[in-house]
Amino acid sequence: MAVADQVDLSQYCLETAQQARRASEALSVAGGDVKNAWLRRSAELLRERTEALAEVNAKDLEAAPQYGLTPAQIDRLRLTPAVVESMATGLEEVAALGEPIGEVIESTVRPNGLVINKVRVPLGVVFFIYESRPNVTADAAAICVKSGNAVILRGGKEAAHSNRAIVDLLAEAAEEVGLPEGAVQLVATTDRAAVGHFLQLSDYIDLAIPRGGEGLIRRVAAEARMPVIKHFTGNCHVYVDRSADEDVAEAITINSKCQRMGVCNAAESLVVHRDAAATFLPRIGKALAENSIEMRGDARARALLPQAKPATDEDFAAEYLGPTISIKIVDTLDEAISHINRYGSKHTDAIVTRDLDAARRFAAGVDTAAVMINASTRFNDGGQFGLGAEIGISTDKFHARGPCGMKELTSYKYVVYGDGQVRS
Secondary structure, eight states: OOOOSHHHHHHHHHHHHHHHHHHHHHHTTOOHHHHHHHHHHHHHHHHHTHHHHHHHHHHHHHHGGGGTOOHHHHHHHOOOHHHHHHHHHHHHHHHHSOOOTTOEEEEEEOTTSOEEEEEEEEOOEEEEEEOSOTHHHHHHHHHHHHTTOEEEEEOOGGGHHHHHHHHHHHHHHHHHHTOOTTSEEEOOOOOTHHHHHHTTOTTTOOEEEEESOHHHHHHHHHHOSSOBOOOOOOOEEEEEOTTOOHHHHHHHHHHHHHSOTTSTTSEEEEEEEHHHHHHHHHHHHHHHHHTTOEEEEOHHHHHHOTTOEEOOHHHHTOOOOSSEEEEEEESSHHHHHHHHHHHOOSSEEEEEOSOHHHHHHHHHHOOOSEEEESSOGGGOSTTTTTOOSOSOEEOSOSSOOEEOOSGGGEEEEEEEEOSSOOOO
16 A cells, blocks of 8 residues: 555545444344355465465565564464465364354343343454464454454564455455455555554544564553553463472473473463472473573572572563573462562463462462463463464453453443333
């Protein structure tokens, strides 16, 4: 899109949001069969056009170095046949999920005969801002439309050609099955000012979801006039309680930290009860070193781990997204909870224990989106929780928390059935 000036850009953003609003009104009454037909037809087109998508994707890969992308980021940008097949399978999996819209969440009958139904409805229009991976384009469109929402997608410039090809394909499928025009739109300019314009359009956009670096998320949270689902950082903890089985504790710690380091649900901090530290820390220190993990600990932890570096407050609060972990020894369960609540990011925190009461106290006391009891932090994921696709993991409390699947992109209304009752 060529935008001559900021007036043109502002008008373009307004018209895009207005079209999304019109589409959302049609989607709110669209049957699940139409939405599922769109998902399945989109999956078919993805498979049919795997080679064409690769050709378009090559343009983004060629330009990637000029955007300063790392080799890992370039790899995530690549649309291989396996990635395209995964996208298609993902759409089919969303189609196979139950229809969320129209679900009666609660129903009561009043003494006067009124039937009070609490019914699930779409939010309306979602503005989704994301970076790098083009497969996210299909995932986000699928979960928004299946939950009855129109979506405006604003991908990063590094994936502009790939995102456009995917959205054009989704739009083609939408026209074929009768999905409303504008249900899925891609922002057609890479001008960063467009994001600011969209964030002011609360009359048309109901929710903003930024998915990317902390700077992007903070910008959206500061500028948006509509609610924002936020996920700032993922400083996740594993707490090894005094009664922990050390085999289990080692397996959970290593999996949480090492299975995949550059993701938000990887553990960044290890907290150990003093009664377990003398035997567990040398053991876990050896295992972490074998996985090339740098350890940074408090004074008591370093006494048991000579290879560990001193940890600062910044270390205890850090989301490393790499081969570093902070380590803290605590005297009590309550101290562990206090440490996690002070330094954590309200994302995912785990306890390893054989004491059911300790597990319950930890679950009640830690202010986090997901508490894992004797399980890896890496399980905090929409697919692992059985939600199907997710659009992100919220560290907020309103209106959604944790993995955001279809139901987290809905609200509700009350539908009341009577047979002539009037209020006296």
